[in-house]
Amino acid sequence: MSPKPIIAPSILASDFGKLASECQRIIGHGADWLHIDIMDGHFVPNITIGAPVVTCIRPAIEKTADGKGIFDCHMMVAKPEQWISDFAKAGGDLYCFHYEATENPRECIKLVHDSGMKAGIAIKPDTPADVLYSILDDTSDPDYYPDMVLVMTVEPGFGGQKFQQRCMPKVTALRDRYPEMDIEVDGGLGPSTIDVAAEAGANVIVAGTAVFGAPDPKHVISILKETVQKNVELWKTRSKV
Numbered sequence: 001m002s003p004k005p006i007i008a009p010s011i012l013a014s015d016f017g018k019l020a021s022e023c024q025r026i027i028g029h030g031a032d033w034l035h036i037d038i039m040d041g042h043f044v045p046n047i048t049i050g051a052p053v054v055t056c057i058r059p060a061i062e063k064t065a066d067g068k069g070i071f072d073c074h075m076m077v078a079k080p081e082q083w084i085s086d087f088a089k090a091g092g093d094l095y096c097f098h099y100e101a102t103e104n105p106r107e108c109i110k111l112v113h114d115s116g117m118k119a120g121i122a123i124k125p126d127t128p129a130d131v132l133y134s135i136l137d138d139t140s141d142p143d144y145y146p147d148m149v150l151v152m153t154v155e156p157g158f159g160g161q162k163f164q165q166r167c168m169p170k171v172t173a174l175r176d177r178y179p180e181m182d183i184e185v186d187g188g189l190g191p192s193t194i195d196v197a198a199e200a201g202a203n204v205i206v207a208g209t210a211v212f213g214a215p216d217p218k219h220v221i222s223i224l225k226e227t228v229q230k231n232v233e234l235w236k237t238r239s240k241v
């Protein structure tokens, strides 16, 4: 099955003073998922929110059968294994941890699946994509297989940074090798950078500043989604060449 376009605005760019209504507003504008940036001050030099805040916003967002309202928790934390059960209880749907933060990524995927959440695995801009190949090539046990890969396009830690185009060859390599995988990109994405990200092969688009800061977020979300959609056929042709 072809990956579908998924737009996941990062709530880091929202007004935290009215977080629940900000989440509702952006879902109302057509966002598919909410990307929730969890930072612990250790893995990255910044602190954001934890599971109690996720618990508070969960009742405000309905999850629908077609996959809207998913809480995509990006765990920029030093010990990803430690928070799995808290985020599962809080209503997280997808728990995306960093490859660089754990000694045993396969075991971490299994623990996330055991908690009832989907598992994502993220790499920072300087981490090569091929570190993931042994995990992604081994389809023998779905418990140990990630549901999504996240290629960071900025150094994790802060919103509002410049998109790093140098990360695109990793997205292309992953898309060509894993045509059905959900591949997320995160950092500096918006109407001016979506073309290269979508052409490379990203289908899950995180955008914070570009969506929450836009006068017309609905328009921005539709540009992002349509651009991914236009590229889905291109990826198929490319991977056959």
Ligand SMILES: O=C(CO)[C@@H](O)[C@H](O)COP(=O)(O)O
Pocket: 010, 012, 013, 035, 037, 074, 154, 155, 156, 157, 158, 159, 160, 161, 186, 187, 188, 189, 206, 207, 208, 209, 210
């Ligand atoms: O994980 C991060 C930053 O660490 C991202 O989710 C950013 O928060 C995205 O924000 P923009 O670059 O779109 O403003």
